[in-house]
Amino acid sequence: xxxxxxxxxxxxxLVSIIILVALIGFSIRERxxxxxxxxxxxxxxxxxxxxxxxxxxxxxxxxxxxxxxxxTYEENKELxxxxxxxxxLEAKVYSLEKENAELAEILEIEGSIGDYDPMQATxxxxxxxxxxxxxxxxxxxxSHGVEKNMAVMTARGLIGKVKSTTPFTSTIQLLSALDxxxxxxxxxxxxxKLFGTIEGYDKxxxxxxxKGLPVDAEIxxxxxxxxxxxxxxxxxxxxxGKVVEVVPDQFGLNQTAYIKPEADFYNIEHVMILTRxxxxxxxxxxxxxxxxxxx
Amino acid sequence: MKxxxxxxxxxxxxxxxGLFTQLFPADLFNGDYIFVPRFLIISxxxxxxxxxxxxxxxxxxxxxxxxDMVYTEVIGIYLFLxxxxxxxxxxxxxxxxxxxxxxxxxxxxxxxxxxxxVYFMNLLIHITDLDFTSFSEIRLVPTxxxxxxxxxxxxxxxxxxxxxxxxxxxxx
Numbered sequence: 001x002x003x004x005x006x007x008x009x010x011x012x013x014l015v016s017i018i019i020l021v022a023l024i025g026f027s028i029r030e031r032x033x034x035x036x037x038x039x040x041x042x043x044x045x046x047x048x049x050x051x052x053x054x055x056x057x058x059x060x061x062x063x064x065x066x067x068x069x070x071x072t073y074e075e076n077k078e079l080x081x082x083x084x085x086x087x088x089l090e091a092k093v094y095s096l097e098k099e100n101a102e103l104a105e106i107l108e109i110e111g112s113i114g115d116y117d118p119m120q121a122t123x124x125x126x127x128x129x130x131x132x133x134x135x136x137x138x139x140x141x142x143s144h145g146v147e148k149n150m151a152v153m154t155a156r157g158l159i160g161k162v163k164s165t166t167p168f169t170s171t172i173q174l175l176s177a178l179d180x181x182x183x184x185x186x187x188x189x190x191x192x193k194l195f196g197t198i199e200g201y202d203k204x205x206x207x208x209x210x211k212g213l214p215v216d217a218e219i220x221x222x223x224x225x226x227x228x229x230x231x232x233x234x235x236x237x238x239x240x241g242k243v244v245e246v247v248p249d250q251f252g253l254n255q256t257a258y259i260k261p262e263a264d265f266y267n268i269e270h271v272m273i274l275t276r277x278x279x280x281x282x283x284x285x286x287x288x289x290x291x292x293x294x295x
Numbered sequence: 296m297k298x299x300x301x302x303x304x305x306x307x308x309x310x311x312x313g314l315f316t317q318l319f320p321a322d323l324f325n326g327d328y329i330f331v332p333r334f335l336i337i338s339x340x341x342x343x344x345x346x347x348x349x350x351x352x353x354x355x356x357x358x359x360x361x362x363d364m365v366y367t368e369v370i371g372i373y374l375f376l377x378x379x380x381x382x383x384x385x386x387x388x389x390x391x392x393x394x395x396x397x398x399x400x401x402x403x404x405x406x407x408x409x410x411x412x413v414y415f416m417n418l419l420i421h422i423t424d425l426d427f428t429s430f431s432e433i434r435l436v437p438t439x440x441x442x443x444x445x446x447x448x449x450x451x452x453x454x455x456x457x458x459x460x461x462x463x464x465x466x467x
Contacts, residue, residue: 016375023371027363028420034368041364049310056314125313127366130329131425131434132417135366137313164368171368178423203425203433206326266326 031164032148039166043141046169049124050139057122057269115277116151116235119144123268124169134177138271141168149233151274157239157262158184158227159271170273175208175240176201176265186210186240187228188219188257195228198240202258206265207244213255219246225259235276301342301460305354308335313366328437333406334445335362336377338453340384340402344393345457347464348385355381372416380409395454399446406442410435 034042104110121138140146142165150162152172160174161184173182178201188194188210194217200209210225223243229236241261249256312332319330335358343351359377363370384405391397414430417423425433 020371020375023374024369024420027368027370028422038364038368038370041361045310045361045365048306049313052310052314053317056318060318123317125310125365126317128312128316128332129367129413130316130331131430132413132422133367133369135368136317137365178425203429267320 034164034166042137042166042171043168046124046137046139046141046166049137050122053122053124112236112277114229114235114237116238116274117277118153118272118274119146121146121170121271121273123271131178134174134265135163136172136174136268136271137169138172138273139169140273141166141170143167145275146170146273147233150276151227151234151238152271153238153274154263154268154271156264157241159263159265159268161234162273172271174265175261176203176206178203184234184240185228185231186225187236188213188243189224189226193228194219195230196257198225198259205258206261207258208241208261210243210257210259211249211254213246213257215248215253215255217255219243219255219257221245225257229276233276235274238274300456301346301350302354304456305335305338305358308338309358309361327433329434330441331410331434331438332445333409333438333442334449336380336406336409337402337442337446337449339377339381340405341398341450341453342457342460343381343385344388344398345454346460351381351385352378369420369422372413376409376412376416379412380405383408395450398454399450402446403439403443407435407439410438 119140121140123136124139125137127133127135127137146162146165148162148165151158152160152162158175160172160177161182163171163173165171173179175182175184175198182199184198186196186198188196194213196210196212198208198210200211201207202209213219221243225240225243227234227236227238227240239262241259243257244260245258247256247258248254312334315332315334336355339351339355339358342354355377356374359373359375360370362373362377367373384401387401387404388398391401414423414425414427414435418425
């Protein structure tokens with residue numbers, strides 16, 4: 001028995017396994033904020049990463065511009081066609097927006113859940129540990145006003161949410177992460193709005209899963225899916241993707257829709273972090289808590 | 296200046312891994328395969344065998360911790376596995392002769408061990424529920440191919456650099 005305890009290597013191994021379990025337990029629980037040590041390390045590496053990333057992206061930009069030049073003629077023809085439509089559309093949008101504002105004023109509605117302020121950010125790094133951790137790191141942090149759980153999109157659609165922030169960087173978890181706790185409240189646009197939650201990712205087809213849709217709902221392919229704005233932090237009406245296929249779920253109580261995401265999860269350079277325009281009614285939450293205490 | 300060369304090289308490789316993942320054309324082969332750069336741990340293996348074992352394990356420990364904090368946000372997995380993989384690598388190398396081809400082969404084997412252990416740990420803490428066959432098809436094999444290419448390019452320069460470092464250590 002004493003020999004067992006004298007075995008130095010075994011002791012080191014045992015102690016490190018205990019530390020390992022403790023550290024993993026510490027870091028995978030739901031945390032509101034990172035510890036100061038993590039923030040310091042992430043900010044320092046973030047600074048070094050942006051030092052390297054900025055010139056590299058500049059050089060790559062030059063090459064991409066050259067590649068774009070090759071099909072300028074074709075694109076130009078196509079764009080001219082769109083331009084005529086654009087002018088008409090722009091006039092229509094302007095008059096609709098004005099009308100909407102006037103009507104809202106009459107009804108005394110302040111803001112809608114669809115309102116948001118976009119904040120530009122540039123990707124400085126991506127986690128190499130892909131498949132397990134689909135994360136990107138961007139150059140805007142809590143000192144710029146980024147908060148945990150904010151929605152993140154590219155020009156084409158939603159890509160994920162803010163997982164954690166440090167003063168100068170923030171980490172974004174993409175929708176393509178296999179993490180089962182990655183859930184987003186979404187709605188199907190149609191005559192009648194249908195709500196469900198986006199949870200899970202089909203790696204093979206690169207589809208998102210929209211679960212919890214009512215079993216009797218008629219859902220057609222190509223219907224648009226947007227965020228619902230009911231989760232509290234996300235703004236509403238951010239495009240997510242289009243329905244590809246609908247299947248009944250395991251027990252036949254709900255339907256699951258497969259969604260082809262609008263955004264590309266691979267080549268992300270610039271992202272927009274969305275700050276919800278309409279404030280979350282904290283007052284009501286507090287009232288409810290007080291009532292609970294009274295009871 | 297020479298004293299800081301190795302930490303600087305490792306820090307550069309650490310940042311380069313993130314940049315490589317960001318810039319690598321991921322839609323290559325339809326985006327079906329995931330290529331994970333493991334350049335940092337390769338250089339740590341070479342440092343341990345041609346430089347000094349002690350330095351190799353300490354750097355493995357340090358960079359494992361930073362890797363966990365920055366790239367995964369789950370502290371512990373790489374902190375534990377980087378030194379363990381380095382130790383395993385050294386233990387195997389003690390038995391066979393240190394010839395550059397064998398060193399390259401065993402470091403590739405150790406990367407496979409590292410990838411496999413990371414997979415099992417993630418399975419254990421429910422970060423993933425992928426089965427082993429899909430894992431090896433999507434991630435393990437492409438990763439080994441990518442890192443084999445890196446080893447072929449970098450093995451000789453690494454060897455020379457770390458041997459110089461070992462000589463300096465002896466002179467001190």
